[in-house]
Amino acid sequence: MSNVNLNSTPQSGSFAAQLDLRYPIVQGPMNGASPIELVTQVCNAGGLGSFAAALLSPAAIIEAVKKIRTLTTRPFNVNLLILETRQPAEAEIALAEKLLLPFRDALGLGLATRPQKFSENFEEQLAALLEAAPPVVSFTFGILSADTVAQFHAKGSKVIGTATTVAEAVAWEQVGADFVCLQGSEAGGHRATFLGDIEQSSVGLMTLIPQAAAAVKVPLIAAGGIMDGRGIAAALLLGAQAAQLGTAFLACPESGIAPAWRAQLAVARDDSTRLTRSFSGRHARGITNTYTEQMAPHESALPVYPVQNALTGEIRQTAAKLNRPEFMSLWAGQGVAMARPMPAAELIATLAAELKVPHAINY
Ligand SMILES: Cc1cc2nc3c(=O)[nH]c(=O)nc-3n(C[C@H](O)[C@H](O)[C@H](O)COP(=O)(O)O)c2cc1C
Structure with a gap:
């Protein structure tokens, strides 16, 4: 456990240190469930809030970034889905x-x-994101070219690429991503898979983290089934530098999800x-x-x-x-039954306190 840093401030060069975060905790971007209020509450509480922008027009993306800047002075992330324009068969x-x-x-x-249209135009969204230049940008469903990553760097934005396998993590490192988010098969929401077969790419987080850590040098963010401080500690122990939680934040009042969805979260089990x-x-x-x-x-x-x-x-x-x-x-992810409904700032404080408890390992 020599390189695991659970009880001190972020180590120099780490994910948390590079972004000046108090805690190595990311609120995952969630289309339809990560409104500006959730994002900024998380940022102001010491984590990295992520705004899911995929459903927005280019103009709305620029407006959203402006609004976020009025509500927090902390770093924040804006996320897009990498989509190809393809004419579907009738x-x-x-x-x-x-x-x-x-x-x-x-x-x-x-x-x-x-x-009228099946989605917003990805190239136009990308141009808007470059113009808005948030401190962090993240992507899923595909991969950017090295040129586009370099354009974000020139604007001062750090780039996170999402990977579901070691090969995808290596691919993101090769195009120059600053960080890779590893999405284990436990995760709620869409699979990020862009290289392999979907079933073969459904790798559990416990095996994905150490294998990716051995293959890439960029700091790793672990996502999938992490619901409390123990889970974050486990991810750090396995080789990640931060944890990204989605389902845990869905239960916060700020997620703004429909009451029927919230009610289902409350009764779901591990096999739901x-x-x-x-x-x-x-x-x-x-x-x-x-x-x-x-x-x-x-x-x-x-x-x-x-x-x-x-x-x-x-x-x-x-x-x-x-x-x-x-x-x-x-x-929802496989950890849904462990979700604790509470305001986002309280959840960040709770996770941080749990993370700081010494994690004795008995056997
Ligand atoms: C409702 C919902 C929507 C999501 N939307 C996105 C998204 O737009 N972009 C993205 O990169 N990840 C998305 N995710 C994945 C989360 O950011 C996060 O990585 C994932 O929820 C982590 O797994 P967990 O739910 O087990 O905590 C979504 C997840 C959920 C539950």
């Missing part, structure tokens, strides 16, 4: 629309109208979640419900992200409004 869309009809009927929705691509066209971990069960046999035929995500948008939003969790995407 037959794939028609099949998805047919499969979604029973769920629309159950919610009293009429026939679907095709969305599964990976599904039925909501979005990309594998993601969430609490199982009627929708995931009924769509499971058709999963592989559905269009890829962001097409399926756009096609299910109205169903997910209407279900949330009508308090019908059986049709909602209830993203």
